[in-house]
Amino acid sequence: MGERQKPWKTLDTTRLWESRWYNLRQDRVRIHTGDEITYTFQEHPGAVFIVPVTPDGEVVLLRQYRYPVGEWLWEVPAGAVEGDEDLEAAARRELAEEIGGTAAEMRYVGHFFAASSISNLRDDVFLATGVRLGQSAREPTELIEIKTVPLADALAMARRGEIKDGESALALLWCETLLRAGPKKPGSF
């Protein structure tokens, strides 16, 4: 948004809570009216979302238990960026950790903000093609079920609200435009 200024100025920053996953950050801010306010938000290192497509044109979905919402949700592989890790490296690492996948090609799709009024969480989306599945290296607290579905079915699930993990649904729908352009290389998808 280069054509616009930031109308608010950060006066100071404190962290009310810190963890390896995210912090609760509280800023004192001078807003456009000249008033001072306190703004408290979740400070997150950012995440990558990967839409994995196999050589047969199927999408690999996960069903995962999400404690905060108390439900099992269909998702695509995703995870937080670690340290100063390159985004594509993070995407390849998460693909391997969550579904034991390797991708012939990893295409960058774009980014969005997951909940911009209360978190700085930025999600960067990748389309992984030519994906082959192997052994995953899951973290022990994750309960994950994996299935592959035809691309058209995965997109329909995302469009019809059957994928209730919002970040995953949007990642899938953003890949649709790219995927509709057809195979990049014969046989690779």
Added chain:
Amino acid sequence: MGERQKPWKTLDTTRLWESRWYNLRQDRVRIHTGDEITYTFQEHPGAVFIVPVTPDGEVVLLRQYRYPVGEWLWEVPAGAVEGDEDLEAAARRELAEEIGGTAAEMRYVGHFFAASSISNLRDDVFLATGVRLGQSAREPTELIEIKTVPLADALAMARRGEIKDGESALALLWCETLLRAGPKKPGSF
């Protein structure tokens, strides 16, 4: 997800920080392996996202400064549910507050979770049709710019990643299927 049990049991709950917008909630949890862990997440009352379509078939978008991400983002009207307010009432209230809008019809679209691993934030999406604009009753800290764009343009913005507020982009794309079904009543959109 009625066919599946919740595999984790909440042992106790504390709130590390509380506000009128959300809390930072920390639970002690017994997970499926029998181990006890601590899970800390954002506890939110839930929000409504409204896709407002005018009688001329234009979508009303807002551009808003979002302090946590430091950017001006294109969005649809949205806001937190207050108290035990009915979801449709919340949607009509936010439509009035943010763009001074009134809707001839408010159709429920569905819900998603904005960031299911770190927040319980649930977004309920409404499609508002026959929307007429009046005077908005904005909160003083909100910097909002309003414009109406043809429906096809708004959907293209959401599909191409030009709407970087993820919740708004998904709300728009979820309405696309409903809108493609065509006008409910002649002349109403």
